[in-house]
Amino acid sequence: QKYGDILNNLGVKKDCRHPPYITYIKEQIRVIAANIGNVVFICVANPSTLIQSISDAPKDMISIVNTALDEISPSGYVWYTNYLGLAPLARTILMGANDAKIILCGHSTGGAVAHVAHYSLISNRDYNFGNDKVISVAFGSTPFLWKSNCDTLENKQFVTYFDDQDIVPALFLPSIAKAQASRYCENSNRVAELSKFVGANFHNIMAHISEQEFKHYGVWIKLTKGLFGLERNQTDLSDHFRSEVFNTERTIQDISNKHSMANVYRKLKTFFNGQVPTSQNSATLNFCLREATAKCLATDELGPKILPCLLNTAIAGAVVTKRFGDNTIFNTLVKFKNDCFLYRLSLHDNVKCSKNDKSYDTTKNAEEDSAPWVEMLDRLSKIKPEGENTNDIMDSSDEFNHTNISTNMNSLAIHTAILLGLNHYDGEKGTTILKYAYPVAMGVVGVFGVIVTGGAGLVAGFGTYAVCTGGFVAADAAIISGISLGFAGASIFSGCEAYQAFSQAFRGADQDHFDLGIQVRLESYQEASDHYTRHLEYKAKSANIKVTEPKDATVNEMSIIAIDAPVSLSKNSRKLWNRFVPILRGIVELRKLCKNLVFIVVNGNQGVGKSWFIQSLRKVEHGSRVSTDYPSFYPYSPHQNTDAQVYIIDLPGSDSVSDKLRQYVKELFGIGSIGINLFQFDTRPQQLDREMLAMRNMFNGCSDVLICLNKVMSVPLNMKREPDNSQPLLSPILEKWTDYFEQNGVMLSGKNPKYHLMAIDMAGTNELPPFDDGGDEEEYQQECVVFERKVKRNLDILTVNGGKSRQDVVNWIDEKVKLLIKSRTMN
Ligand SMILES: Nc1nc2c(ncn2[C@@H]2O[C@H](COP(=O)(O)OP(=O)(O)OP(=O)(O)O)[C@@H](O)[C@H]2O)c(=O)[nH]1
Ligand SMILES: [Mg+2]
CATH class of the missing domain: 3.40.50 (Rossmann fold)
Incomplete structure (x- = not known):
C-alpha cells in the first residue's frame, strides 16, 4: 500500500x-x-x-x-x-x-x-x-x-x-x-x-x-x-x-x-x-x-520439520514402505485422514449454525472436503508388497506415478496444512468465527484467501495471524499460476474446493515453467506452515502453556496433546479442540515414523548417467540404456547406520521437455534429505545457468548435496597410470569447476558447506559387461575376466589422477546418513 x-x-x-x-x-x-x-x-x-x-x-x-x-x-x-x-x-x-x-x-x-x-x-x-x-x-x-x-x-x-x-x-x-x-x-x-x-x-x-x-x-x-x-x-x-x-x-x-x-x-x-x-x-x-x-534469486531453505513437507514425506514414505511390506506409515495416515474428517464435521456444523440453514448437509460437505485424502489412500491401499524373498526386494525397482502419489500430493499436503493452520476459535473475538466460518471450513482462507479477501483484515480478525509474504503467492500468485483472482475468489463463495484451487494453481504454474512451479510450491509450503505454527502458538497460549520456541511447531504439538481442552474456552471451542488433538497425535506419530526415513534424490540431465550411478551403488549389473520416465525408488542399505531406512530416487532427466516426466519430479519437491546431482565431466564448465538454478531449487531443504562430475573415463584426457607430476591431473580442473559453482551461488567452501564436489566414474567404462548368450561357457568367462581387468585398470587410473570411485561415494553417503539421523535424534 x-x-x-x-x-x-x-x-x-x-x-x-x-x-x-x-x-x-x-x-x-x-x-x-x-x-x-x-x-x-x-x-x-x-x-x-x-x-x-x-x-x-x-x-x-x-x-x-x-x-x-x-x-x-x-x-x-x-x-x-x-x-x-x-x-x-x-x-x-x-x-x-x-x-x-x-x-x-x-x-x-x-x-x-x-x-x-x-x-x-x-x-x-x-x-x-x-x-x-x-x-x-x-x-x-x-x-x-x-x-x-x-x-x-x-x-x-x-x-x-x-x-x-x-x-x-x-x-x-x-x-x-x-x-x-x-x-x-x-x-x-x-x-x-x-x-x-x-x-x-x-x-x-x-x-x-x-x-x-x-x-x-x-x-x-x-x-x-x-x-x-x-x-x-x-x-x-x-x-x-x-x-x-x-x-x-x-x-x-x-x-x-x-x-x-x-x-x-x-x-x-x-x-x-x-x-x-x-x-x-x-x-x-x-x-x-x-x-x-x-x-x-536464492530462496529460503525449507525446514525439514515444516508440516507440508512432513505430509509429503509421509505419503511418499507410505508408498515405499508399503511396497516393501511395512504398513505402519500407511495405517497412521488412514487414522489421520479419519481424524481430519471428524474435525471437518465439526467445522461444517459451525457453518450450518452460522448460516442458520437446516438443509445444510454437514456430512456431505465434510465428505467432499475429505475426498482427495480418501482417493489418495485408496490408491495407496492397492500397493502390493514385492516378493517375499529378501533378494527380490533388494533387486526390485518401483515408481512414483499415477497409481500412487498421482499429481496431487503437494496440493493435498498444503491444503491439509492450511486447514490445520486456521484458527477457528472464538476466544478473543467473540463471533468472528461465525462470520468467516464458511471459507474457514473450506480451508480456502490461507495462501490464496489472503489475497482474495484483502486478506490482512480477514486474517487479523482471528487475532493471531500476520500475513507472511513471498514473491508470488502473496503478491499475485494468480497471474503466475494461471488462475484468475476471480476464480479463486469465486471458490470461496461458490463452494468450489480450495484443494482444487491449489491443484490448478500448481498445474498452471507447472505448465508455464518448471521453476515457477517449484517457486509456487515453496512459497505455499512456507505460508501454510507459518499458519500452522501460529495456530499452535495461539492454542498453547490460550491454555497457558509457556511458548518457548515459537518458530518450532513440534514443541507446541507435544505440549498440546498432553493436556485437556482449557475450561476457559467456550463449549464450541472445546469441542473443536478435542477434535483437533487426535490429528496432532497423528502428526506427532508421523514425525516419529519419518525420523529414520531418508530419501536420497539423484538429479541431472538426460543421459548423464543417473540410472547407471544408482545401479553401481547397489552393485546391480548395468543393462542397455533405458531412459527413465517416472521417478523410481530403490532401497539402499547404508553400511553404518542400521536404523536408517534409506531410499534412493532416480529421476527422469531434469532437462526433459516432457511435462509428463517433470510433473512427478515436482510432486516430490521437498521430500529429499540428501541430494546427488550429476554433471557430465568436462575439462571446464560450459554455460550452465539453468542447471545451476535447477539444482539449487531441486535440493532446497536438503542437508547435503554431492555434485558429481560424472563419466570421467568417457572423456579422452590421456591420464597416465603413474603420473610423473605430483599434482593430480584432475585437480586444476576441479578448481575451475569449484570457481564456477561458487560464482553461481553453489557454495562448496566455508564452514559446513552444503555442497560437495567429486569427479567420478562409477562404472569405470561405458561398455556393457559381457552377455552370457548360453554359448561357449569358457569363452564367456574369459570375456568377463578381460572386462573386469579393464574396469579395474580404468578405475586405478582415475583415482591416482584425483578422481573418485564407487567406494568414495558410498562412504560419503554413509557418513551423511549417519549425521542426518544423529541430528534428527538430537532434535
Ligand atoms: N564411462 C561411464 N559411462 C557411463 C557411466 N554411467 C553411465 N554411462 C553411460 O551413459 C549412458 C546413460 O546412462 P543412464 O544411467 O541411462 O543415464 P540417465 O541419466 O539415467 O538418463 P535418463 O534416465 O534418460 O535421464 C549409459 O548407457 C552409459 O553408456 C559411468 O559411470 N561411466
Ligand atoms: Mg535414467
Whole structure:
C-alpha cells in the first residue's frame, strides 16, 4: 500500500505500478525487485551477515570473476552476491526483455554488494547488452574493488552517494582510515563504540589493513550541507578524507547519524527530477521480472520439520514402505485422514449454525472436503508388497506415478496444512468465527484467501495471524499460476474446493515453467506452515502453556496433546479442540515414523548417467540404456547406520521437455534429505545457468548435496597410470569447476558447506559387461575376466589422477546418513 502511495505521489501511472517481489531468507528481507515501466530496480538489503566480512575485508579478498584474477573484492561481498543470484537475475531480465534497464542499488554493505553484482555481470564473457543497460547506485557504502592499474572512472555507471561526514566510505583505506582511527583507537571506549556502530571489530579492521589500497571506483557524489551542494568527485577522494569537515571530532551518535538511511540518504528523494518512467510494456516486463526472480534469486531453505513437507514425506514414505511390506506409515495416515474428517464435521456444523440453514448437509460437505485424502489412500491401499524373498526386494525397482502419489500430493499436503493452520476459535473475538466460518471450513482462507479477501483484515480478525509474504503467492500468485483472482475468489463463495484451487494453481504454474512451479510450491509450503505454527502458538497460549520456541511447531504439538481442552474456552471451542488433538497425535506419530526415513534424490540431465550411478551403488549389473520416465525408488542399505531406512530416487532427466516426466519430479519437491546431482565431466564448465538454478531449487531443504562430475573415463584426457607430476591431473580442473559453482551461488567452501564436489566414474567404462548368450561357457568367462581387468585398470587410473570411485561415494553417503539421523535424534 505504502509503496503504491509513494509511486502515486511521484506521478507513476497505475499501469506502471506492480507489487514488488521480496526475498526473505531466515526472516530477513534480502532483495526487493520491482519494475516501474521499463526500469527494473533490484535493491539489496543491508545484510547483517556481512558484518564479519567487513572485519576481515582487507585481508580476505577474492576475485569477482575468475577470468580477472587481479580484480578483487572482500570475499563476503562476492560470496553474498553469488549466493543471492544477483548477476544471473540481471542477465535473465536483460535476455527476456530487450527494452529493460536495470538499477542495482543498496545502502551501506547492500550498496557495495549491488556494485559487485554489477561488476560481475558486465565482466562475464557472455555479457553483450551494452554499457547503458545497467547502473548500480549505492548510498554510503564502502569501496568494493581493488584492482591493479585501475582507472576509477572507467565506468560511470557505478554511482555512489555519500555524506561528507560518513566514515563508511573511508573504511578499508589504509592511509586514511588508520589516521582516522588512531585517535579513536587511543580510547578503548571509543573503539568499542565504533565497533558497535560498524558492527565489526574495528581493531581487527585496522589490524588487517594492508598495503592494498582500495579504489573509489566509478562516480562518487558527495552530499554536503543538507544535500544542496552535490559535488561530483571524480578521481581521488583522499583530499576529502583529509579535510577538516571529515576530520571533525564527533560522537558515536554523529557517526551513526551520518551513515543512516533515514537521516541522510533518504532525503535524496527530494532530488527526484520528475521524469517518470513510462512503458507500454510495464506489465510484460513485470512478468519477465517475476519469472527471473523465481528462477535466479536464492530462496529460503525449507525446514525439514515444516508440516507440508512432513505430509509429503509421509505419503511418499507410505508408498515405499508399503511396497516393501511395512504398513505402519500407511495405517497412521488412514487414522489421520479419519481424524481430519471428524474435525471437518465439526467445522461444517459451525457453518450450518452460522448460516442458520437446516438443509445444510454437514456430512456431505465434510465428505467432499475429505475426498482427495480418501482417493489418495485408496490408491495407496492397492500397493502390493514385492516378493517375499529378501533378494527380490533388494533387486526390485518401483515408481512414483499415477497409481500412487498421482499429481496431487503437494496440493493435498498444503491444503491439509492450511486447514490445520486456521484458527477457528472464538476466544478473543467473540463471533468472528461465525462470520468467516464458511471459507474457514473450506480451508480456502490461507495462501490464496489472503489475497482474495484483502486478506490482512480477514486474517487479523482471528487475532493471531500476520500475513507472511513471498514473491508470488502473496503478491499475485494468480497471474503466475494461471488462475484468475476471480476464480479463486469465486471458490470461496461458490463452494468450489480450495484443494482444487491449489491443484490448478500448481498445474498452471507447472505448465508455464518448471521453476515457477517449484517457486509456487515453496512459497505455499512456507505460508501454510507459518499458519500452522501460529495456530499452535495461539492454542498453547490460550491454555497457558509457556511458548518457548515459537518458530518450532513440534514443541507446541507435544505440549498440546498432553493436556485437556482449557475450561476457559467456550463449549464450541472445546469441542473443536478435542477434535483437533487426535490429528496432532497423528502428526506427532508421523514425525516419529519419518525420523529414520531418508530419501536420497539423484538429479541431472538426460543421459548423464543417473540410472547407471544408482545401479553401481547397489552393485546391480548395468543393462542397455533405458531412459527413465517416472521417478523410481530403490532401497539402499547404508553400511553404518542400521536404523536408517534409506531410499534412493532416480529421476527422469531434469532437462526433459516432457511435462509428463517433470510433473512427478515436482510432486516430490521437498521430500529429499540428501541430494546427488550429476554433471557430465568436462575439462571446464560450459554455460550452465539453468542447471545451476535447477539444482539449487531441486535440493532446497536438503542437508547435503554431492555434485558429481560424472563419466570421467568417457572423456579422452590421456591420464597416465603413474603420473610423473605430483599434482593430480584432475585437480586444476576441479578448481575451475569449484570457481564456477561458487560464482553461481553453489557454495562448496566455508564452514559446513552444503555442497560437495567429486569427479567420478562409477562404472569405470561405458561398455556393457559381457552377455552370457548360453554359448561357449569358457569363452564367456574369459570375456568377463578381460572386462573386469579393464574396469579395474580404468578405475586405478582415475583415482591416482584425483578422481573418485564407487567406494568414495558410498562412504560419503554413509557418513551423511549417519549425521542426518544423529541430528534428527538430537532434535
Ligand atoms: N564411462 C561411464 N559411462 C557411463 C557411466 N554411467 C553411465 N554411462 C553411460 O551413459 C549412458 C546413460 O546412462 P543412464 O544411467 O541411462 O543415464 P540417465 O541419466 O539415467 O538418463 P535418463 O534416465 O534418460 O535421464 C549409459 O548407457 C552409459 O553408456 C559411468 O559411470 N561411466
Ligand atoms: Mg535414467
